[in-house]
Amino acid sequence: RGIKRLNKFCIQYMPGKQKMIKEVQDSVRLLRRVGKECIDKRREAIQSEKEMPTDILTQILKGDALEETRDDENILDNFITFFVAGHETTANQLSFTVMALSQHPEIMERVQAEVDEVLGSKRDIEYEDLGKLKYLSQVLKESMRLYPPVPGIVRWTGKETVIEGVRIPANTTLLFSMFAMGRMERYFKDPLSFNPDRFGKDAPKPYYSYFPFSLGPRSCIGQVFAQMEAKVVMAKLLQRFEFQLVPGQSFKLLDTGTLRPLDGVM
Structure with a gap:
């Protein structure tokens, strides 16, 4: 419906x-x-x-x-x-993550050190390894905060409701922007900086202001799989390669229902 x-x-x-x-x-x-x-x-x-x-x-x-x-x-x-x-969204997330890490070599060095410690020269990643890659999880979450693969979602109000004094009638279509909320200083300090420590163990949890997979019973059915998939691919990339951006990139974004780098990542 x-x-x-x-x-x-x-x-x-x-x-x-x-x-x-x-x-x-x-x-x-x-x-x-x-x-x-x-x-x-x-x-x-x-x-x-x-x-x-x-x-x-x-x-x-x-x-x-x-x-x-x-x-x-x-x-x-x-x-x-x-x-x-489950294809384009994860691919775009990985592209943005590579872009962000390449812009912040100190963060890339830290996450590569974690991958080297957990995986070493192992060819295959085991399920138990994923739980040990904690900083990589933080990197991927921070990437989705700044560059959510799905930048907005639409919801429909089944009944009248009031939010901060604003009456919203029943049967109203609402648009929620994960992209905008992830960049608001009201919810995140220095919001335009790439800082994976926002999602550290002791950091305050950004409830209801960070929802790249939506919230509630209609949240993304594939969010657990998507996060595991991105983690496995990113870990293998970090295990085998070092990233360096080609000079002169625009870093502009393109929103076609999903968010992607306008000119790709080179």
């Missing part, structure tokens, strides 16, 4: 984008059709006890097999959510 309301909201203010909207809708239908084919083939392979990858789709289907009732639409929705939302 929320997605349908968001679509109506967007179409209302984009009357000149009807062709683009139709292309998006056609793409969604194609994605759902192909997604259903993938799910059907994987479910058949599981039932036939064939060898298969232990990826997210396999885990979703094995978990569903334990339920009393099967909800194919819900499985398809979750699969497409991971497929669509």
Whole structure:
């Protein structure tokens, strides 16, 4: 229901984008059709006890097999959510993190020292290693504060509410900007500086002002996986490479629903 309301909201203010909207809708239908084919083939392979990858789709289907009732639409929705939302966003997060570390060599040196201590020359990262990479977690969180891959979210009020004296009627569409709140001095001291220590163990927790994966029951379904994925990839990059930016980059940002470096990171 929320997605349908968001679509109506967007179409209302984009009357000149009807062709683009139709292309998006056609793409969604194609994605759902192909997604259903993938799910059907994987479910058949599981039932036939064939060898298969232990990826997210396999885990979703094995978990569903334990339920009393099967909800194919819900499985398809979750699969497409991971497929669509879990690629570009994480790639952009890693790009911004590399950019920020390259601008702050003292921070890069510190996080590389942690990676070297925890991983050494190990080829594979084990689950237990991730919990030991505490400063890397802080670096990734600080990167998302300044450069949230999804810079804003839309919510719909189910009932009338009042926030700081402002009455918000029921059935109102609201836009929350993670990008703006992450850069407000009201919530973060010296907000434009890149400082991973903001997320240290003893640092004050930025409740309700830092929410790169949204909040509440409708928060990002893939946030745990996304954080682990980013941590693994970033750890391997730091283990093997040192970063140095090519001079003359603009560092400008591009918001197309997701936030990315306008000119990439070189």
